[in-house]
Amino acid sequence: MQGLADFLKSIGAARFGAMIAVTAALVGFFAFVIMRVTTPQMTTLFTDLSVEDSSGIIKDLERQGIQFEIRNEGSIIMVPKDKVTRLRMKLAEGGLPKGGGVGYEVFDKSDALGTTSFVQNINHLRALEGELARTIRAIDRIQAARVHLVLPERPLFAREAPEPSASIVVRVRGALEAQQIRAIRHLVASAVNGLKPQRVSIVDEAGQLLADGAAADPEQAVGDERRISFEKRMRKQVEDIVSSVVGSGRARVQLAADFDFNKVTQTSDKFDPEGRVLRSSQTREEQSMTADNNGQVTVNNELPGNQQNNGVAAKDQSKKSEETNNYEISRTTKTEVTEAGRVNRISVAVLVDGIYSKNEKGELAYQDRTKEQLDRIAALVRSAIGFDQKRGDQVEVVNLRFADAPSTAPIGEPSGFLGMLQFTKDDVMYFVELGVMMLLGLIVLFLVIRPLVKRILASDEVAAAISGVLTGPAASEEAAPAAQPLLPSGAASAIDVATIQGQVHAQSVHRVGELAERNPNETVAIVRQWLSESAK
Numbered sequence: 397m398q399g400l401a402d403f404l405k406s407i408g409a410a411r412f413g414a415m416i417a418v419t420a421a422l423v424g425f426f427a428f429v430i431m432r433v434t435t436p437q438m439t440t441l442f443t444d445l446s447v448e449d450s451s452g453i454i455k456d457l458e459r460q461g462i463q464f465e466i467r468n469e470g471s472i473i474m475v476p477k478d479k480v481t482r483l484r485m486k487l488a489e490g491g492l493p494k495g496g497g498v499g500y501e502v503f504d505k506s507d508a509l510g511t512t513s514f515v516q517n518i519n520h521l522r523a524l525e526g527e528l529a530r531t532i533r534a535i536d537r538i539q540a541a542r543v544h545l546v547l548p549e550r551p552l553f554a555r556e557a558p559e560p561s562a563s564i565v566v567r568v569r570g571a572l573e574a575q576q577i578r579a580i581r582h583l584v585a586s587a588v589n590g591l592k593p594q595r596v597s598i599v600d601e602a603g604q605l606l607a608d609g610a611a612a613d614p615e616q617a618v619g620d621e622r623r624i625s626f627e628k629r630m631r632k633q634v635e636d637i638v639s640s641v642v643g644s645g646r647a648r649v650q651l652a653a654d655f656d657f658n659k660v661t662q663t664s665d666k667f668d669p670e671g672r673v674l675r676s677s678q679t680r681e682e683q684s685m686t687a688d689n690n691g692q693v694t695v696n697n698e699l700p701g702n703q704q705n706n707g708v709a710a711k712d713q714s715k716k717s718e719e720t721n722n723y724e725i726s727r728t729t730k731t732e733v734t735e736a737g738r739v740n741r742i743s744v745a746v747l748v749d750g751i752y753s754k755n756e757k758g759e760l761a762y763q764d765r766t767k768e769q770l771d772r773i774a775a776l777v778r779s780a781i782g783f784d785q786k787r788g789d790q791v792e793v794v795n796l797r798f799a800d801a802p803s804t805a806p807i808g809e810p811s812g813f814l815g816m817l818q819f820t821k822d823d824v825m826y827f828v829e830l831g832v833m834m835l836l837g838l839i840v841l842f843l844v845i846r847p848l849v850k851r852i853l854a855s856d857e858v859a860a861a862i863s864g865v866l867t868g869p870a871a872s873e874e875a876a877p878a879a880q881p882l883l884p885s886g887a888a889s890a891i892d893v894a895t896i897q898g899q900v901h902a903q904s905v906h907r908v909g910e911l912a913e914r915n916p917n918e919t920v921a922i923v924r925q926w927l928s929e930s931a932k
Contacts (some may be wrong), residue, residue: 406925418844425840429833436476437826438465442493443482443878444539444601445471449493456487496744499526521545528584532566535576540567545588560591567601574621577607622737623655633780638746638773642765646749646798651781654741660734671726682716741788742781749798 441464442453450470457464457475462483465474475483487493500523511519525543532541542565550557563582566572581593598607631651638647748765755761774793783789912919 402613403716422840422845426837429837432829432833436463436478438474439477439480441473441475441480443472445473445493452492453487456490456492458484497529498522502526521547524588528587531583532564532580535580537569537572537576538566539569541565543584548587559595560588561595562588562591563597563599565599565601566606572600572606581607623653626655626739627651627653630781634744634746634777637776637780638748641773641776642748648747650745652743653739654743655735656738656740659736660732662732662734664732665729666728666730668726668728672723673726674721675724676722678720680718680720682718683714685713739787741790743790744777744781744792746773746777746791746793748793748795750795762797768797 400558420641443448445453447470450466450473452467453473454464457473462475462479466472467474502519525545528543528545529541532538532543536734546561548558548560564580565586566580576600578593580598581596584596585591585593596607597605598604630653631649634649634651635647638649639645747771750765751763752760754761773793777783777791777793778789781789781791783791
C-alpha cells in the first residue's frame with residue numbers, strides 16, 4: 397500500500413484526475429459500443445395505425461415483455477426483426493389491428509335482450525360502414541377510408557321509397573385509376589341492399605371529387621376509358637417493336653383511335669328465285685252438254701216424260717280443265733347486331749432517332765436513317781396495329797434528331813458482393829454502423845490511450861535516470877576510499893582513476909541534460925518532489 401501511495405503521489409493530482417477522466421470516458425464508450433452491438437435490430441411491425449390500435453398493440457407487447465419503439469406519434473411500431481412474424485400472427489389472433497373502425501364485432505359483447513330496435517339499427521349501420529372501410533383499405537394505394545351510408549326508411553302510405561346513398565372519403569398514395577374508382581363504387585353498391593353504383597360518391601383527402609353521385613349511368617365515361625385502354629395497349633405494342641429496332645428510349649409513339657359507340661341492329665331478307673319448292677297443287681275439270689230445241693221453250697218440253705226426241709237434234713258439248721300449283725321461294729333472313737365500341741380509324745405517328753457512331757476523335761456523330769429502314773419500321777407498325785386501308789388508317793414514320801443524345805455509359809444492375817448476398821438496406825446500415833464504431837475505437841486507442849501510456853512510461857524512465865545519475869557520484873566517492881588501498885601507489889594510477897571518473901560524470905550530466913530537454917514537465921515535477929522531501 398505504501399508503494400501504491402508513493403506511486404500516486406509521484407503522479408500528481410492533475411495527472412491522476414486526467415487518467416480517471418480518460419478511463420471513465422473509455423469505459424463509457426466501450427459500454428455504448430457493446431450495448432449497441434448487442435441490441436437487436438428493429439424493424440416495422442405495423443404502420444399507419446390509429447390511436448386505438450396503437451394503444452392495444454402496445455399493451456399486448458408490454459404484457460409479453462417484448463422490446464418495442466414508437467415512432468411518428470404512435471402510428472408506427474418497431475419490434476426486433478427476429479420476432480416480427482410471430483408477433484404479427486399473435487396479434488392477428490387477437491384481432492389486432494382492427495383498422496380504426498368498428499365492424500361486426502360490435503355485436504359480440506352487446507346485450508341483445510335489453511337493446512332497443514333503434515340501437516340495433518345504429519349498431520348494424522356502424523358495423524356495415526366499418527366492414528366496408530376495412531375492405532376498401534385492402535385495395536392497393538389506399539391508406540385509409542371512411543364510409544358513410546344513408547339507408548332511409550320507407551315512409552308510411554308512400555308509393556315510392558327513397559333510394560339509399562353512400563359517400564366515401566379515402567386517403568391514397570399517388571392517384572387512383574378509373575377502374576379502381578369504379579370497382580369501389582360497385583363494391584359498396586353490391587354490399588348494400590338497393591344501392592346503385594351511381595349513388596356512391598368518392599372524395600380523396602385533398603377534397604377532389606373522384607366520383608359523383610349522379611343518377612345518370614356514366615356510359616360515356618366507360619366508353620372513354622375503353623378507348624384510352626385500347627390506345628395505351630396499342631401504343632405499348634408499337635413502342636416495344638420499334639424500340640427493339642432503334643434502341644430503348646429512341647422512339648416516340650402517339651396513337652389515336654376513333655371509336656363508334658353506337659349500337660346498330662340490322663335485319664336483311666334474301667330471296668333465291670332458283671330455289672323454289674312445290675308447296676301445293678290443285679286440279680279442276682268441268683264438262684257440259686246441251687241439246688238444240690230451235691230455241692223454243694214450252695211447258696210441255698219442260699215437263700218430265702214429255703221430252704221426246706222426234707229426230708236427231710243438234711247438241712253443244714264443252715269441257716274445261718284448270719290446274720293450280722303453289723310454289724315456295726327460298727328466303728334467308730339475317731339479323732346483325734353491332735355492339736358499341738367499333739374502331740372506325742387508327743392513326744399512328746412514330747418519331748425515331750437517328751444513328752449515333754463515334755468518329756475519329758471519339759465523339760458521337762449523328763447520321764440519319766435510310767428510307768429503306770423507315771419503310772421497314774412502317775411495315776412493322778402496320779402489322780402491329782392491324783392496318784386496314786379501307787377503314788382509313790394512317791401510319792406516319794419520321795426520322796428526326798432528338799434533343800438529348802444517348803448516354804455512352806449504360807446503367808447496369810448492381811452486382812458484386814452486395815448483389816451476391818442480397819443484403820437489405822437495414823443490413824447494410826447495420827454493418828456501416830459497426831464499422832464506424834470500430835473505427836472510433838481504433839482512433840481512441842491510438843490517439844488517446846497510447847500517448848497517455850507512453851507519457852507515463854517516459855516519466856518513470858526520466859525519474860529513474862535522474863535518480864541514478866545524481867546518486868552515481870556519491871556512490872563512487874564512497875567506494876573510492878575503499879578502493880584506494882587496493883590501487884597501486886603512484887601518480888599514474890591516480891591520474892587514470894581521475895580521468896575515468898571525469899568521463900563518467902560528463903556522460904551522466906550530458907544524458908541528464910538531454911532527458912531534461914526532451915521532458916521538461918517531468919523534470920520540473922521530479923525537482924519539486926526532491927525539494928519537498930529535503931524540506932521534511
